[in-house]
Amino acid sequence: MAKPKKLFKILLGVAIGLAFSYFFASTGNTCGTARVARRVSSPEPPEPPPNQNLIFVGVMTAKKYLDTRARAVYDTWGRHVPGRLVFFSSETSYSDKIPLVALRDVDDSYPPQRKSFKMLKYMYEHYVDKYEWFMRADDDVYVRYDKLEELLRGVDSKKPLFIGQTGKGKSEEMDRLSLDTDENFCMGGPGVIMSRGTLRKIAPYLEDCLSNLYTTHEDVEVGRCVRKYAGISCTWSYEASDDFEMQVIFYHNQSGEAAFTGDLKQKEVHRAITLHPVKHPRQMVRLHNYINGLKVQDALQSSLLLHRDIVQSMAELGYRMDRLEHAQLAPGLELFPRKKGQPDYLGDSGLLGVPVSINRYQPRNLGDVLEWELISKTLYSHRDLNPRKRIGSSLKEGLGDVIREIMEQINSYSKQRGRVIDFKEILYGYWRLDPVHGADLILDLLLVYKKYRGHKMTVQVRRHAYVQQTFTGIFVREATPAGTETSASKDDGIVHQIISKLSDNLAPLSRRPARPAAPVINLLLPLSGRHDTFVRFLDRYVGVCVAEGEPTRLHVIVYAGDDYDATVESIRRTRSEHGLDDDALALVEGGAEPFARGAALQKAVDRLRDDDLMLFVDVDMAFDRKSLDKMRRNAVRGLSVYFPIVYSLYNPKLIGGDVHQVVDGRRGFWRQFGFGIAALYKGDYDKLGGFDLHIKGWGYEDVAFFDKAVASGLKIARSADPGLVHVYHEVRCGAELDAEQRTMCLGTKGNTLGSLATLQALFDKYRRLFR
Template sequence: MYKLDSTLQSLNYQTTFYSSSSARISYTTKNNERNNVTSSPIRKCPATRTVPITTMARRRRLLKTLIGIIVGLFASRLFADECFWSGRSKPYRLIDDENRRAINKSLLFVGVMTAAKYLDGRARAVYDTWGREVPGKVMFFGGESAYAEHVPLVGLRGVDDEYPPQRKSFRMLKYMYDRFVDRYEWFVRADDDVYVRTDRLEELLRSVDSRKPWFIGQTGRGNTEEFGLLSLDDDENFCMGGPGVILSRETLKRIGPWLEECLDNLYTTHEDVELGRCVKKYAGISCTWSYEASDYSSMQVILYHNQSGNAAFSGDLKQKEVHRAITLHPVKQPQYMYRLHKYFKGLKIQNNQQKRVLLHRDIASSMQELGYRIDRVNAARLAPDLALFDQPRGSDGYLGDSSTLGVPAGLNRYVPQTLDEVLEWELICKTLYTHRDSNPRKRIGSSLKEGLGDVVREIMELINSFSRQRGRVIDFKEILYGYWRLDPSYGVDLILDMLLVYKKYRGHKMTVQVRRHAYVQQTFTGIFVREVEDYAHHDRNLVSSDSLPVHKQIVHKIFSKINEQLQPLLNFYDINESCINFIVPLSGRHAIFTRFAELYEEICLKTSENTNLYVVLYRNAEAPEDYNKTAQFLRDLSAKYPHRIVQTITPTGQFSRGKALQRGVDQLHQDSLMLFIDVDMVFDSGSLRRIRSNAVQQRKLYFPIVYSLYNPRFINASFSERAWIDPEQRPINDINGFWRQFGFGIASLYRSDYDRLGGFDLEISDWGNEDVAFYDNAVRSELRIVRSADPGLVHIYHPVRCDGIMDVNQKTMCSGTKASTLGSLRYLQALFLKYKDLFR
């Protein structure tokens, strides 16, 4: 909590003291002349008449004068920058922290302009992210009344937060000039909505001579409406303020004494235009021009302005523009600033991991010259009492397994010992061709597509790393074809045939398409297990800690006592868990429903899970007795658990799954969480947790991928149905069943989202297709769809009958489902080879 006034400086001040005898003592520092540029004159007392005094009185007055000077020096040193504050106390903690952090760093001073309404949001996000990594000092500048607790803030005298911030910008630069022009080599004028990659900026600035006048930024001449109206000559421009403006020490020295004059003679309302005019007039330089738009390192590239406005940097960050940039603008929301910072931290980790792999390879290569095999390097000793890797596996100082990380790059680094260990290559050519799937030609999955994008981007960054020196740039166009394989022990191998565009913009300019092969290997660095605290439990404990104010501790204890008294009355379940409403359509099949209901009782009713059960029961002409048995079973279950909802809905007419589910939906309110499920399914408590997590109202729908069993008679399976009810005994593999990728009947969502999507098509009758049509509507909506394999949801095999289906599409889907449940492709192939004489 602090605030500084920019008009006075430590040890650069004029103070006036008055003794009790009305004699005035005046003290002026050596640097007072320069401070008078911004300091207002100090009010003087009216002259007083001199009276005769004795020698003792003179000594007493002299002693008081000396004491006054000493106290004045101390007070002025402490409060020089506080003279015009409103009276609130402001600790200098963050100022001191910032000074200590920057004490040995003299490269860069960053001034960030902000306003009172952004201090707790954007300004704090800047200081919490890249602001703490500046190779020098960072300060925030606001209006005269600005006050902040979380950022080192300077309140500029005579400045408010109105837009345009011309006075704020010029006074901020004057503050830099008066206090720090001889301490730092470079000075940056930045806004609180820009992200700066400080390591990249340091690399750039250390390659430029700060003793020369430099005015670096993204060049501007005004937009179409303003062109010719900004009073700029043909050879004049300005650095646009948004992406940041960089001035060398020499430039600031030249314009510093004239900043007030520039501020008093403005031609436009644009702060960056007027700053550029001032620099041109008194420093004699313009903003760095970028005539060569194709230059890989042009100002438009490294000082990047996103045209998306408030939505900038809210989407995919894996873009070449983001990776090339030094500054990124605008970042209007604080969460996007933290998101960018986390992303760039991840890139640094990747770079360090790559360096680590290269070091391991160098070490392994060197040790091989001494006779060590690659799998023995970790145990090597440089001397009898000096191990090469002195820290054991599992310790904080463990450097990694060199037998994995030290293997040199090469397509033959993995050597199979048997035929089964041979790694198969898969072809990438617009689509993916693989032998691992029943459909050999399939769409490239999102994970593989994202991985290819990362690889291509890193390849192009490597190719273009020296493009500026060579006067050319190479752009990626497309992958013509490629091969890839995965080895869990070593990593991923890729062979890519890429179409590139070669552009030469120096000398003999040319643009031509070229094809290049890239051989890429991604090395796995190992699996790391990280334990995290139970933050929810930690937060609950934190509430009752003694660190809270006394009144909050009292309130917390009162509500804790009330909660303890009410907890037994809360229907035996956690009120913080969303209630899952099971909606089960049913016609006949009493024995199968009995299995489902017994499982529901075990998982939900006996354990007090927050769930309700709605069974939509139709009469079945083929099994009329099942209707009465099922209805009675439900009545008994409801009577056994009277505090829970077990409701039977008995519509009339012909059974239709879509209509049955709609009848269940009609029983619920808009904020109800629904689960569409069939009696053939088994589930466990883990499935319920995933349903609550993955179905979010107005945001996400959950369509789990269930494990579906093959026909046990066809594959001669000996397992019992009870084995699939117990999650610890389930033999999930590709022999017993398969993951139903194209099944959408099991779904979880909120009633309000169901209505927004228009619900099921109630015109669809007989078998299936209503879930596919509903899923298509969900895909076209703005809601996010969550699809993942759920090991807790298992579909027990039952015969599929397609005889009575009349619709062609439904009959085709039914036949396909019936065929897919026969057995695995491997088993069917073995069966065919065994009885191939019986097939035509």
């Protein structure tokens, strides 16, 4: 019996040993480096394709950021890295939405030194043979994965390299960092990259580095460890292009929480590979959408160049541009197998393939000549009564886009040539815009030429740039508020529309689905005096809105004055005659203080809720139901603000006849630089900061508010609306206005007198009076 008992004990010991082996294998390695937090679908993301084993990205995060920052990273750039991305967090962290490693014996305390060194050790033990490069990143950094791949595929990964934005520490703490004069470190925020060889050299000593920390700075200690055991420091510059290259491509914005919350059309955003810090998930998504927009522009440009190549190549075969749609490369092999209107149509080469030429547009008569406007510190144009005016925000933004594209093309080969050219200013330029043919620009640019190889030099140079922007067609995209969906945007959209059409013809058999109720428009009308004009406006409002059942409410902000009692009586009488309650036609007391339009509108705004649609209107405006429909379509809460372009009538005493019937250049003009009429939701108004209530008297409050809207993340919708007509009234520019307001007032007064042709005719008629 002794032998079987002994055999049983041996087998029992083996079984227990196997059980313990399985247990330790499932919970971590012998060093207890990490424990993988399982996902719902799979423990880890799938293996990347063989040609995508370029880089392993480890993103350090914390338990409290798993559903915010970390999720935003994974849903934007994290899914597209040319390799694998994994998040690293504390031991108690768990997520079923992102690939996560919960590091054993690691918490979320700051600074994350233990987390960083344990993450590097995990990378080495699990992936050192699978990837060429390894990146340490934070959850508040945005990575241009396409540019990152371009950079790394141009560098020898077999060399020991440590790449990032070089740091030496702040001047007041340099002595406390214990760095030698020839030592530096890669700043952790914008991201740090090391080659496979570097990770192999430091991996055996990571525990030793963690046990011998000199400072509380995690990136400094990683840099010290790399310097000590790999013998290298952070790369100062890439291919010795200039000392600031790494500060450019690994970009750290010094604005903190406000970084990347404003205008993204900055050269730093366009040139960088990593952008740091992006503190809010919403800004991460916004930045990702902007970067994707740049990629779309690049794809469209590539498509344009391909169409030009097609036109040039097919011309050698005897095909005219207007016949390319039917061209065949061989019998039965069409050049464009998909025709216009079909899915996957490649575009009209007759439009997209037009070669670049300064004389691409040839006028046939004098009326077809396109006029040029001069751009200098201001804009000079013959189209306005005042030929000298400020450069508008749209043109200014367009020039910025053009200059950025020009400089990117100029510097596309700068590294190979050992030089760089920076833009300084536009000395002058000419531009013209035609709705059919596009825009042409001739620019005289002042540039700074810097040569940093061989004979180094810096010198200013002038260059002319000829730019052509061809309009390629109109694309319509319908935007809807968050949480709503149009029938055409559903998966069964087409079928749904067909069924709806059939249902309309089968009314006895099926009911037509009810249309959603149109949003109520709150018209906010500030008023000081001008009772007769108000009566005209009120009659218009009753005819367009009340009589037609249009869902609107009118809020009249009345200031004390000579016409106060008459205005109040008109409001009371209109309520009584049409059965309107105090909410449908509201009287808002403006008080006895001096009238200021912004302050007056604010009194009515304060009465509304965040989800109320507002229309800022003037007493001189005439409108129709179509105009109100445009307000509803173009003002979308959380998405867009609508500033319609109104048609402003000239002085009828100079024009003569009925000026209300026809919209043309003799009777009036489109007030493109007027922003007083606006439609938006009250919640968006508050987010924009509202009107500047310090502005008194005539004008400028609308311009300041429009500038706020442009600087925000909301879209600006603008369109010319023939149904919105500003009836002429005399403009009085009092001496109490400040200089800027008075200048704007006088400009408006001059513009509303009459067209250039009318004023020229009057001048010719009464020329003798000016002698």
